Amino acid sequence: MKLTGAEIVIKALEYEGVEVVFGYPGGAVIPLYDKLYDSSLRHVLVRHEQGAAHAADGYARATGKTGVVFATSGPGATNLVTGIATAYMDSVPLVAFTGQVVLSSIGRDSFQEADITGITLPIVKHSYLVRDVDQLAATIRAAFHLAGTGRRGPVLIDLPKDVTLAQAEFSYPPQVSFRGYRPSGDCNTSQIYKAAKAIGMSRKPVIYAGGGVVASEAAEELRELAETARIPVTTTLMGKGVFPEEHPLSLGMLGMHGTVYANYAISHCDLIIACGARFDDRVTGRLDTFAPQAKIIHIDIDPAEIGKNVRVHYPLNGDVKTILRELIPRIELPQTEEWIEQIARWKKEHPLSYRQEGEVIKPQYVIEKICELVGEEAIVTTEVGQNQMWAAQYYRVTRPRRFITSGGLGTMGYGLPAAVGAQIGCPDALVINISGDGSFQMNLQELATIVQCRLPVKIAILNNGYLGMVRQWQELFHNKRYSQTELIPVPDFVKLAEAYGIAGFRARRPEDVVPVLERGLAHPGPVLMDFVVDREENVYPMVPPGESITKMVGG
Numbered sequence: 262m263k264l265t266g267a268e269i270v271i272k273a274l275e276y277e278g279v280e281v282v283f284g285y286p287g288g289a290v291i292p293l294y295d296k297l298y299d300s301s302l303r304h305v306l307v308r309h310e311q312g313a314a315h316a317a318d319g320y321a322r323a324t325g326k327t328g329v330v331f332a333t334s335g336p337g338a339t340n341l342v343t344g345i346a347t348a349y350m351d352s353v354p355l356v357a358f359t360g361q362v363v364l365s366s367i368g369r370d371s372f373q374e375a376d377i378t379g380i381t382l383p384i385v386k387h388s389y390l391v392r393d394v395d396q397l398a399a400t401i402r403a404a405f406h407l408a409g410t411g412r413r414g415p416v417l418i419d420l421p422k423d424v425t426l427a428q429a430e431f432s433y434p435p436q437v438s439f440r441g442y443r444p445s446g447d448c449n450t451s452q453i454y455k456a457a458k459a460i461g462m463s464r465k466p467v468i469y470a471g472g473g474v475v476a477s478e479a480a481e482e483l484r485e486l487a488e489t490a491r492i493p494v495t496t497t498l499m500g501k502g503v504f505p506e507e508h509p510l511s512l513g514m515l516g517m518h519g520t521v522y523a524n525y526a527i528s529h530c531d532l533i534i535a536c537g538a539r540f541d542d543r544v545t546g547r548l549d550t551f552a553p554q555a556k557i558i559h560i561d562i563d564p565a566e567i568g569k570n571v572r573v574h575y576p577l578n579g580d581v582k583t584i585l586r587e588l589i590p591r592i593e594l595p596q597t598e599e600w601i602e603q604i605a606r607w608k609k610e611h612p613l614s615y616r617q618e619g620e621v622i623k624p625q626y627v628i629e630k631i632c633e634l635v636g637e638e639a640i641v642t643t644e645v646g647q648n649q650m651w652a653a654q655y656y657r658v659t660r661p662r663r664f665i666t667s668g669g670l671g672t673m674g675y676g677l678p679a680a681v682g683a684q685i686g687c688p689d690a691l692v693i694n695i696s697g698d699g700s701f702q703m704n705l706q707e708l709a710t711i712v713q714c715r716l717p718v719k720i721a722i723l724n725n726g727y728l729g730m731v732r733q734w735q736e737l738f739h740n741k742r743y744s745q746t747e748l749i750p751v752p753d754f755v756k757l758a759e760a761y762g763i764a765g766f767r768a769r770r771p772e773d774v775v776p777v778l779e780r781g782l783a784h785p786g787p788v789l790m791d792f793v794v795d796r797e798e799n800v801y802p803m804v805p806p807g808e809s810i811t812k813m814v815g816g
């Protein structure tokens with residue numbers, strides 16, 4: 262039986278096991294939305310396409326499944342761009358379907374035409390413009406395969422309206438393969454032996470774990486490696502949760518706003534075991550002084566990452582979980598007692614610290630209290646800026662997929678829609694968005710989505726009336742010239758929440774923090790909690806830009 266292109270899309274999504282699509286309709290995708298109407302797929306109607314992309318991304322990060330987005334042509338498609346770039350930078354599996362003008366209108370500057378495959382070229386794993394309905398099912402199959410294997414990432418499928426209306430026989434290919442695409446890597450056993458030997462010989466090893474450990478579901482293996490060989494673990498922002506942050510071997514996050522002891526450890530170690538992490542500049546600081554005595558083992562699914570930023574001595578290209586499973590039984594245990602004692606001294610001398618005193622709420626205090634009150638199963642999403650870094654420092658995560666944040670692109674406005682996606686994917690979890698007042702104002706329209714979908718998302722705004730992180734840089738490096746970073750007036754967020762039908766609470770004094778959190782968390786529906794915090798508090802420690810990571814200020 263022949264199906265229309267739109268029917269093929271829906272059927273293919275069902276074959277892929279997709280349960281939910283995030284999107285926003287428009288002229289070019291009306292045929293698709295018409296077929297959606299009869300399908301069993303759940304559609305989450307956002308209020309801006311950027312919100313759809315971030316929500317699908319949050320869903321993917323929280324569940325490990327591939328997120329799916331629908332948008333119309335032209336402005337609908339271009340509104341997805343920031344969300345697609347965010348997913349690309351953090352290797353999140355996403356398939357985005359965009360409407361396109363009819364085939365005969367392409368290239369004529371037609372109404373709502375945008376060359377979205379061209380526009381997104383550098384920020385997708387792959388993209389397709391489907392010109393022939395006969396190719397559609399196979400294209401979708403390929404798109405899901407690419408998005409969800411190897412180094413995950415977004416794939417875009419641009420659908421001309423007439424292709425969605427045309428008809429074809431439906432057959433869904435059981436398998437796909439691409440020449441030259443080796444998603445599982447090419448690591449061989451002899452490389453693993455060499456790396457295992459290097460671990461055995463080391464005296465000051467550090468495991469440096471990133472988002473790749475989350476993607477490959479390798480947290481258990483990582484823990485086994487750390488515990489059996491007694492090796493301390495530091496994680497990136499994307500790796501938060503892959504190793505329990507309460508664990509005595511945990512060093513917390515490293516890098517620009519990492520802990521002093523993590524930065525000292527990586528700087529003084531003799532071996533780095535990098536697992537699914539990419540030596541980002543926020544981690545390494547000045548490259549020529551990064552980990553000067555260290556040999557580097559780099560386990561990564563993407564061969565292009567190995568040797569990109571630092572010289573790697575033991576390249577292990579492949580899936581982190583598979584490689585760790587082969588590596589662990591082959592290592593001889595290194596002698597790390599002295600090293601661990603040294604690290605314990607650093608931990609004691611340079612703990613993360615702040616002081617809650619006086620009449621003003623310290624933002625770190627709010628995060629610490631959230632962490633105490635919400636429990637291990639909660640999912641935290643963050644915005645970008647100081648709120649994100651304080652959350653990274655003071656909210657301790659014990660499991661993967663419980664801390665969701667835009668690391669690579671650093672997208673303000675990410676956290677609220679990502680919370681929508683996480684809550685849809687994990688309906689029973691407590692989902693809390695930690696936000697700055699600036700970031701919140703970037704996608705606050707998604708409050709309506711929260712209400713429409715009856716999502717019990719909790720929002721905690723650290724309200725400092727500034728674009729805090731930029732203000733901090735202006736304070737420290739530009740002589741307090743606060744150019745365009747004061748966001749006054751800040752709207753009355755409580756009233757704003759109420760205007761959307763959401764409960765709102767405010768805390769102005771330190772003694773209000775816990776009661777507001779308790780009330781907010783106990784409330785069954787969505788809640789916005791506005792914490793009016795110290796306006797000029799800074800995130801410390803901080804590695805000044807372009808400096809070596811041992812040169813932290815305020816640590």
Ligand SMILES: Cc1ncc(C[n+]2csc(CCOP(=O)(O)OP(=O)(O)O)c2C)c(N)n1
Nearest residue numbers: 646647648671673697698699700728729730
């Ligand atoms: C879309 C976007 N625009 C600009 C920036 C640059 N930027 C980084 S942090 C920041 C300030 C964030 O302010 P706010 O959300 O109020 O959080 P705070 O730092 O005060 O916690 C800005 C403007 C960004 N990351 N993303």
